[in-house]
Amino acid sequence: MYKNVLQSIDHVAIWPVISFLIFFTFFLVLLWWVFTADKTFIQEMSKKPLYDGSEPNHDAEPLN
Amino acid sequence: MQLEKIHYDNKIVKAFIIATVIFGIVGMTVGLLAAIQLFYPVFNFDLQYTSFGRIRPLHTNAVIFAFVGNAMFAGVYYSMQRLLKTRLFNDTLSWIHFWGWQLIILAAAITLPLGITTSKEYAELEWPIDIAIALVWVVFGINMIGTILKRREQHMYVAIWFYIATFVTVAVLHIVNSFEMPVSLFKSYSWYAGVQDALVQWWYGHNAVAFFLTTPFLGIMYYFLPKAANRPVYSYRLSIIHFWSLIFIYIWAGPHHLLYTALPDWAQSLGTVFSIMLIAPSWGGMLNGLFTLRGAWDRVREDVVLKFMVVAVTAYGMATLEGPLLSLKNVNAIAHYTDWIVAHVHVGGLGWNGFLIFGMLYWAIPRMWNTKLYSSKLANIHFWIGTLGIVFYALPMYVSGVVQSLMWKEFAADGFLKYQNFLETTTQILPMYMLRAVGGGLYLTGVFIMTYNLLKTAASGKFVANEEAEVSPMVKVAHTGGYWHHVLEAKPVLFTVLALVSILIGGIIELVPTFLIKSNVPTIASVKPYTPLELHGRDIYIREGCVGCHSQMIRPFRSEVQRYDPKGGEYSKAGEYVYDHPFLWGSKRTGPDLQRTGGKYADSWHFRHMLTPGEVSTGSIMPAYPWLYEQQIDKSQTAAKINALRTIGVPYEPGYEDRANEDLDKQANRIVEGLSMEGLDTSADAEIVALIAYLQRLGADIKLEKVATNQ
Numbered sequence: 001m002y003k004n005v006l007q008s009i010d011h012v013a014i015w016p017v018i019s020f021l022i023f024f025t026f027f028l029v030l031l032w033w034v035f036t037a038d039k040t041f042i043q044e045m046s047k048k049p050l051y052d053g054s055e056p057n058h059d060a061e062p063l064n
Numbered sequence: 065m066q067l068e069k070i071h072y073d074n075k076i077v078k079a080f081i082i083a084t085v086i087f088g089i090v091g092m093t094v095g096l097l098a099a100i101q102l103f104y105p106v107f108n109f110d111l112q113y114t115s116f117g118r119i120r121p122l123h124t125n126a127v128i129f130a131f132v133g134n135a136m137f138a139g140v141y142y143s144m145q146r147l148l149k150t151r152l153f154n155d156t157l158s159w160i161h162f163w164g165w166q167l168i169i170l171a172a173a174i175t176l177p178l179g180i181t182t183s184k185e186y187a188e189l190e191w192p193i194d195i196a197i198a199l200v201w202v203v204f205g206i207n208m209i210g211t212i213l214k215r216r217e218q219h220m221y222v223a224i225w226f227y228i229a230t231f232v233t234v235a236v237l238h239i240v241n242s243f244e245m246p247v248s249l250f251k252s253y254s255w256y257a258g259v260q261d262a263l264v265q266w267w268y269g270h271n272a273v274a275f276f277l278t279t280p281f282l283g284i285m286y287y288f289l290p291k292a293a294n295r296p297v298y299s300y301r302l303s304i305i306h307f308w309s310l311i312f313i314y315i316w317a318g319p320h321h322l323l324y325t326a327l328p329d330w331a332q333s334l335g336t337v338f339s340i341m342l343i344a345p346s347w348g349g350m351l352n353g354l355f356t357l358r359g360a361w362d363r364v365r366e367d368v369v370l371k372f373m374v375v376a377v378t379a380y381g382m383a384t385l386e387g388p389l390l391s392l393k394n395v396n397a398i399a400h401y402t403d404w405i406v407a408h409v410h411v412g413g414l415g416w417n418g419f420l421i422f423g424m425l426y427w428a429i430p431r432m433w434n435t436k437l438y439s440s441k442l443a444n445i446h447f448w449i450g451t452l453g454i455v456f457y458a459l460p461m462y463v464s465g466v467v468q469s470l471m472w473k474e475f476a477a478d479g480f481l482k483y484q485n486f487l488e489t490t491t492q493i494l495p496m497y498m499l500r501a502v503g504g505g506l507y508l509t510g511v512f513i514m515t516y517n518l519l520k521t522a523a524s525g526k527f528v529a530n531e532e533a534e535v536s537p538m539v540k541v542a543h544t545g546g547y548w549h550h551v552l553e554a555k556p557v558l559f560t561v562l563a564l565v566s567i568l569i570g571g572i573i574e575l576v577p578t579f580l581i582k583s584n585v586p587t588i589a590s591v592k593p594y595t596p597l598e599l600h601g602r603d604i605y606i607r608e609g610c611v612g613c614h615s616q617m618i619r620p621f622r623s624e625v626q627r628y629d630p631k632g633g634e635y636s637k638a639g640e641y642v643y644d645h646p647f648l649w650g651s652k653r654t655g656p657d658l659q660r661t662g663g664k665y666a667d668s669w670h671f672r673h674m675l676t677p678g679e680v681s682t683g684s685i686m687p688a689y690p691w692l693y694e695q696q697i698d699k700s701q702t703a704a705k706i707n708a709l710r711t712i713g714v715p716y717e718p719g720y721e722d723r724a725n726e727d728l729d730k731q732a733n734r735i736v737e738g739l740s741m742e743g744l745d746t747s748a749d750a751e752i753v754a755l756i757a758y759l760q761r762l763g764a765d766i767k768l769e770k771v772a773t774n775q
Contacts, residue, residue: 018573023313023569026308026312026566027308027309030304030309031305034301034304034305035301042300042301043296045219045221045222045300045553046296046297046300047296048217049143049146049147049223049287049288049290049291049296049297050290050291050294052072052146052533053070053149053533053534053535054072054146054531054532054533054534
């Protein structure tokens with residue numbers, strides 16, 4: 001059934017290569033972003049789990 | 065800024081936690097029974113509902129979907145509310161989700177012992193339950209996305225991304241792998257056949273480990289570990305890289321379950337390459353978890369929650385290094401089909417999932433009941449007994465795996481296999497099976513201690529059903545330029561779509577060519593569809609879970625060809641399986657491969673062997689199947705089976721369904737006559753006759769003709 005719909009593909013070997021390139025490009029852009037990201041934003045995000053809004057000492061800074 | 069008072073829903077978390085503990089005990093007890101059956105076959109009780117082939121899927125489904133599944137939902141619902149500073153989207157949906165999931169577990173607990181199974185590992189449940197799973201999963205998804213949309217935090221913390229990826233990917237995996245053609249309410253055939261079915265199944269199976277047992281628990285780790293350590297996560301940057309690379313790479317690695325099989329080479333290589341790449345994100349995540357404890361290691365000595373979490377994260381690291389190594393073809397050649405794989409999954413299951421869940425429970429329950437843990441001492445005993453349990457489970461299985469592999473492959477000086485009788489290799493490892501059961505028993509004992517401790521803890525406090533919190537409303541900060549991921553974290557729907565695209569790329573590229581390129585499955589002219597009697601026999605083989613111990617895939621090694629097809633000298637070819645809905649390649653050889661078993665023994669041998677395996681093969685640990693001699697084949701189903709298979713591409717002639725039972729009777733009578741000449745009397749309608757017909761057909765086609773490749 002799916003075979004009839006999609007017929008056949010030539011040059012199947014190129015598929016993994018293309019997909020690897022897509023991923024690799026994405027990964028490079030990601031790395032670039034991560035290393036240029038705003039430091040205060042990163043620090044703020046890394047502390048997210050520590051404040052639930054239900055702690056008695058709401059504003060306490062955790063130890064570093 | 066005006067603070068808002070809200071209430072987190074603890075009641076739903078409590079319900080999922082109770083289910084976690086109950087099904088943890090049930091699932092592990094069933095696992096212990098399965099472990100004992102392997103060295104004391106008497107514990108199969110000669111009952112069909114408790115024989116190993118049906119108990120094993122009950123164990124795997126119970127621990128994966130009931131124990132770990134319920135724990136996942138508890139952890140996700142607990143952490144998500146607090147990370148997003150909002151109550152869950154809709155309380156009714158939460159409860160539909162909870163009860164829906166428990167009903168599915170109940171359905172599984174009833175149908176699996178009854179032998180109602182698709183036989184595809186971790187996807188054994190039949191089609192009506194598959195539909196229920198899809199519906200409940202969608203409810204979970206709506207509740208989760210709804211909660212994210214009404215959040216009071218602009219940015220989604222990394223744990224939330226892992227939850228999103230879990231929801232999206234499990235939905236895709238479940239739907240694609242569950243395409244099946246119903247025959248009746250409790251029976252269906254996989255839409256795919258042979259090699260394609262194998263690829264879809266292991267694309268699913270591998271990613272079920274990735275996206276059911278790993279990503280949600282990484283999210284849970286990223287929330288509960290910093291919480292328990294009272295430290296910010298070591299590197300938020302690393303967690304971003306961890307997330308994207310993990311979900312992108314994981315989806316490609318499935319074919320490493322099929323190395324050296326009839327799967328096309330290019331797909332095998334793809335699986336290996338991506339598996340090796342997986343080491344990087346997995347270890348990135350592990351190190352991120354462990355480094356979060358920097359400066360707090362002194363507390364690990366005292367805080368039992370941290371102890372559990374450290375062992376969990378370490379087990380994750382070990383399992384995710386071992387996995388890629390097992391994906392190397394040379395390592396896989398030794399390890400595949402052996403107990404090494406059983407050890408590997410249990411390091412992940414007992415160590416990573418189990419210990420992370422225990423840590424989470426010890427941390428959350430005192431807080432939810434507004435009290436202190438009843439006994440740290442008991443929790444410490446649990447920790448040590450559990451750790452010992454893991455060691456006693458894993459080490460014997462490693463030894464067993466290596467012994468099996470060496471014995472299977474050893475040649476004597478005369479050029480023949482040294483251990484020609486497969487049974488010799490099984491009896492050799494029985495002491496290891498006993499030790500493994502000790503390990504499992506220790507681990508389960510720990511769970512009982514935990515249950516007592518948690519019950520006492522809850523009794524000493526008062527449950528806070530709605531936990532009050534003071535939060536500030538969300539202030540949207542506009543972003544100017546640059547940081548695209550920054551923007552992405554504030555756009556959950558776009559984020560979900562991107563996560564979906566990431567996993568679809570790998571999935572599509574892997575699956576589509578295998579379906580399309582004819583040269584991937586060279587046809588063999590002599591391979592014909594099963595006869596109606598063989599078809600019934602095959603369905604009995606599926607029902608009894610024979611695939612749990614017997615593979616049907618001879619890899620292209622001299623040792624395997626000589627053991628399993630000494631006369632023909634043929635390893636398994638993709639073209640042999642074109643009518644196999646579902647494929648039955650198996651993943652473990654507790655017994656020998658059966659791909660070429662047809663014609664190897666007389667019908668009478670099979671007849672005696674299935675009734676008293678231990679007498680026919682002295683020392684055999686195979687269960688007896690006395691009920692096959694009493695129960696009758698359901699011939700009223702023959703036509704429906706033929707029709708269903710024809711719809712999905714098996715070339716039965718039009719109208720054959722009306723004549724099928726005549727052919728069935730003829731073939732059955734021939735077998736019965738042959739048996740009676742040896743003094744064995746049975747009815748032609750007895751199930752054993754169909755099973756013998758099927759076993760004698762296995763591998764018979766390829767002996768008839770040479771391969772006619774379709775180029």
